[in-house]
Amino acid sequence: MDEERFNELYRAYAGDVLRVSCFYLGDRHKAEDVTQDVFVRLIRSNPDLIPGKEKAWLLTVALNRCRDLWRENWFRRVVVGSESLERKRDPHDMDEDMEKRELKEAVRRLPPAFRDVVLLHYYQGMGITEIAGILGVPEGTVSSRLSRARKRLEEDLKGE
Amino acid sequence: MKSVEDRLRELPEDAGLKAITADDKLRRRILEAAKDKKAEHRLPVRWIAAGAACAAAVAALAFTLPRNVQKAPQAMLTSQSAGEKVMLAKTEEQDEAPLAGARESAVADVPQGMVFISNASAPESRSLWVQGNGANFPLVAVQGKYFRMLASPSEVSHGLLGEELGTVAEYTQEPALSGAETVSNICPEGTVIYALRGASGLAAAEVNGRMRLFQRVSFAGRGLVGSEHLSDTLGGRVSAMELSGVGRLTGSAAEEMWSYLCAGAVYLNASCAETGRNLLVTLDNGLTFQMAVSGDTLSACGAWACPGFAEAFANAL
Incomplete structure (x- = not known):
């Protein structure tokens, strides 16, 4: 893939890949590693991307990589120094930040299958059909997972 | 208080996440990595340091943990009764059997998988649960109760079958998402699911022409139904208990230990994580179920805190 094409895709989608990975893993450094892996693979494999589907391809690769890292539980326990994603809190909006932090932590506690659909639908604004294409599952499965994820989050957040 | 849906819809506007941007430094790093053919195998320095720390920690642990508390390949023997041999269909378990000659066997007094070589004073960990794909292991579910298929025995005698619990209404690869009363993957x-006589928490159903055993477990965040206790989810007349890496109790000692366990168990949550240690409980009808062990926490249908269990077991030996 030529550098011009890479730069175009990087400017358009790298931020989304990085933010989704940050949200998923809760660690900026690891998210940057995932983003690097995704775009290096893009450059080397130079896939025949359908116009308009570039983001879907990139997020698919990113989610797969995030899931691989997430499964390495021992890594999460041992690696230290994970940076917080939170900017320094403004004392005036402490309560709002707490609520948002709780929600993000609750999303991270979801099973991977539920977490994927929540990130893609609510955070990335993707529709059911597009998510089904990315994850390779039927649309009904996506809808069910979203519904179950919301229920789980309600139960989790009620308990806090 | 906002609903979860409303809060989720605000995620794209989250200032913390919005502040994260992919800068030019990352872009140049990617380009450098792509040019370097070895870059994919190179870990960032902090990962190498973390890896070295982990290796050191693992090496230190290896010297402190009992050698037999590990997942070792099972030294399993095939068994057959005297008399006429019967050709049986090859099963998935036989594909993975360490001994290649397992296709020819008899429906024997000693079911396949029940004879193994192990150190009686410190038995190696062996799991009876059939593995599946990721979190979806082979299961049947009836009225909100989930049962996981066991690798052994390869066939349950029809004489052990009790009442019918239900009939599979839906076959699906996503059992967690099914709303059917009775489901299986x-x-x-149309498959009938049976209870087992003299055992709670065990079920049987026909799989590929054989009556297979299933054990009550938690699944997809669901464990207990109503006000169940541990003995409601698993139990019967216990004749032996084997704790990997520790030893094996039989007879009245095993029965008393099971009673001790049930009396003291406190329900923690609906998780059931597989660990490197197992507690195998054999009933007097020959069937065996298992619980994963982590310290004094045992799990099968949910995780149960059993303070003092490990010490009591060791003392009972």
């Missing part, structure tokens, strides 16, 4: 629709 291994048994076709």
Whole structure:
């Protein structure tokens, strides 16, 4: 893939890949590693991307990589120094930040299958059909997972 | 208080996440990595340091943990009764059997998988649960109760079958998402699910022409139904208990230990994580179920805190 094409895709989608990975893993450094892996693979494999589907391809690769890292539980326990994603809190909006932090932590506690659909639908604004294409599952499965994820989050957040 | 839906819809506006941007430094790093053919195998320095720390920690642990508390390959023997041999269909378990000659066997007094070589004073960990794909292991579910298929025995005698619990209404690869009363990802629709006589928490259903054993477990965040206790989810007349890496109790000692366990168990949550240690409980009808062990926490249908269990077991030996 030529550098011009890479730069175009990087400017358009790298931020989304990085933010989704940050949200998923809760660690900026690891998210940057995932983003690097995704775009290096893009450059080397130079896939025949359908116009308009570039983001879907990139997020698919990113989610797969995030899931691989997430499964390495021992890594999460041992690696230290994970940076917080939170900017320094403004004392005036402490309560709002707490609520948002709780929600993000609750999303991270979801099973991977539920977490994927929540990130893609609510955070990335993707529709059911597009998510089904990315994850390779039927649309009904996506809808069910979203519904179950919301229920789980309600139960989790009620308990806090 | 906002609903979860409303809060989720605000995620794209989250300032913390919005502040994260992919800068030019990352872009140049990617380009450098792509040019370097070895870059994919190179870990960032902090990962190498973390890896070295982990290796050191693992090496230190290896010297402190009992050698036999590990997942070792099972030294399993095939068994057959005297008399006429019967050709049986090859099963998935036989594909993975360490001994290649397992296709020819008899429906024997000693079911396949029940004879193994182990150190009686410190038995190696062995799991009876059939593995599946990721979190979806082979299961049947009836009225909100989930049962996981066991690798052994390869066939349950029809004489052990009790009442019918239900009939599979839906076959699906996503059992967690099914709303059917009775569902399975291994048994076709119409398969009858049976209870087992003299055992709670065990079920049987036909899989590929054989009556297979299933054990009550938690699944997809669901464990207990109503006000169940541990003995409601698993139990019967216990004749032996084997704790990997520790030893094996039989007879009245095993029965007393099971009673001790049930009396003291406190329900923690609906998780059931597989660990490197197992507690195998054999009933007097010959059937065995298992619980994963982590310290004094045992799990099968949910995780149960059993303070003092490990010490009591060791003392009972």
